[in-house]
Amino acid sequence: MHEEGSYDPAVARHCERIVHAPIADGPAILEVLRPLHEERPFDRVLTTTEPAAESTGYVVDALGLTGVTEATARAFKDKALTRELLAKYDLSPVRHQVVHSAEEAAEFQRSVGGRIVLKPVDGVASLHIHPAANADEAARAWRDLAVDGFDAPIAEEYLEGPVVSVDSFSFDGRHVPIGYSEYRMNERFVEWEVSTPSRAAAPHLAELRALTVQLLDAVGLTEGPSHSEFVLTPQGPRVLESHARLAGSGAPELVRRAFGVDLNRWFLAVPLGIDELPAASPEPVGGAAVRFFTPQPGQVRAVEVATEVGAEVRRVPRGETPLVFLPYLDEFRQLPAAAVIAKSPGDTVPELLTVADCVSGYVIASGVDREAAVTRCEEIDKNIRFLTDRRSDRPTN
Numbered sequence: 001m002h003e004e005g006s007y008d009p010a011v012a013r014h015c016e017r018i019v020h021a022p023i024a025d026g027p028a029i030l031e032v033l034r035p036l037h038e039e040r041p042f043d044r045v046l047t048t049t050e051p052a053a054e055s056t057g058y059v060v061d062a063l064g065l066t067g068v069t070e071a072t073a074r075a076f077k078d079k080a081l082t083r084e085l086l087a088k089y090d091l092s093p094v095r096h097q098v099v100h101s102a103e104e105a106a107e108f109q110r111s112v113g114g115r116i117v118l119k120p121v122d123g124v125a126s127l128h129i130h131p132a133a134n135a136d137e138a139a140r141a142w143r144d145l146a147v148d149g150f151d152a153p154i155a156e157e158y159l160e161g162p163v164v165s166v167d168s169f170s171f172d173g174r175h176v177p178i179g180y181s182e183y184r185m186n187e188r189f190v191e192w193e194v195s196t197p198s199r200a201a202a203p204h205l206a207e208l209r210a211l212t213v214q215l216l217d218a219v220g221l222t223e224g225p226s227h228s229e230f231v232l233t234p235q236g237p238r239v240l241e242s243h244a245r246l247a248g249s250g251a252p253e254l255v256r257r258a259f260g261v262d263l264n265r266w267f268l269a270v271p272l273g274i275d276e277l278p279a280a281s282p283e284p285v286g287g288a289a290v291r292f293f294t295p296q297p298g299q300v301r302a303v304e305v306a307t308e309v310g311a312e313v314r315r316v317p318r319g320e321t322p323l324v325f326l327p328y329l330d331e332f333r334q335l336p337a338a339a340v341i342a343k344s345p346g347d348t349v350p351e352l353l354t355v356a357d358c359v360s361g362y363v364i365a366s367g368v369d370r371e372a373a374v375t376r377c378e379e380i381d382k383n384i385r386f387l388t389d390r391r392s393d394r395p396t397n
Helices: 009-014 026-039 050-063 070-077 079-088 102-112 135-147 202-219 251-259 263-269 370-382
Strands: 096-098 116-119 130-132 154-157 163-171 174-185 191-196 224-233 236-243 287-292 298-305 312-315 337-341 361-367 384-390
Touching: 026 050, 050 070, 070 079, 070 202, 079 096, 079 154, 079 202, 079 236, 102 116, 102 135, 102 154, 116 135, 130 135, 163 202, 163 251, 163 263, 174 202, 174 251, 191 251, 191 370, 202 224, 202 236, 224 263, 251 263, 251 287, 251 361, 287 370, 337 370, 361 370, 370 384
Parallel strands: 312 337
Antiparallel strands: 096 154, 116 130, 116 154, 163 174, 163 224, 174 191, 191 287, 224 236, 287 361, 298 384, 337 361
């Protein structure tokens, strides 16, 4: 089920049937799927995408199926609700408040007495994140968010420390943390590199795994993949956010390379009883990293590729817009390293304001450990140069 014109028609060869409805409209999806369910009852209704999380939960509830309920999907999406549930179970204390005016935002900052951050309660992809160091900045941040349509953002104390994540899988109410990754990001908190297994997370791994399980129980998840992000503060790990879906930025492929676990396969195979969820978290078998190209914003004049890149390099054909975030990723499964150039001369490189702006291409690599994979990505990155007519002199990473 998808919206007509919003998917690659090539997926049809993997489907028995494709039906159409707005993916964020639960009642509309139910209207399309209920007759099919009555004709041949479904075992599961699943989604791989954030915008369809609550609508899919609506259908799961209406058909009485096992899966991510609408309430659980909402608990993940609504950051204020996530914080309330964590507080209910005395987990990951973080001062927070939904603020409805510039004055409330300023007062919250004063009560914290230090740096805070304001963001939409249902924000994604590092978009509309506004740090504030004082009351005036907090009030200004609220007004900026209101102009963009977010007049009830969540304000939180700023969590100082490296960001790490845990990718997990759940079945029948049992949660198994699998991979653990770390990030490099720009000054707008846009992640331009993901690598695993995280060296930063390693000293906190037992606590991170335990907190992940407690978090997933608190929001009511019983089945499927999840991606939870944490900040390693001086007081210990604190939940940043969590999602009832596979992680983005190629993370499932990184987990497969580094831990030998295919989360993409598990997405269907575990709920349907084809594969069994392991009893314990796996140990890493190597390292993996993905690094997005971050050229200066502007119009591309040329893309220069060194003679000896050290990896297979693919180019997205000029004028073609990929329908997936990391094109050709599945075709690189057996390669230790590969790169995709997604911009051609005449194309425009956007400013890196959100993860969705990581559209110039990427490098992916495996290694004996995380550090080796990161080094391999850096070496390949240096051999591919984007020449642009700059729109800004500000560095992007």
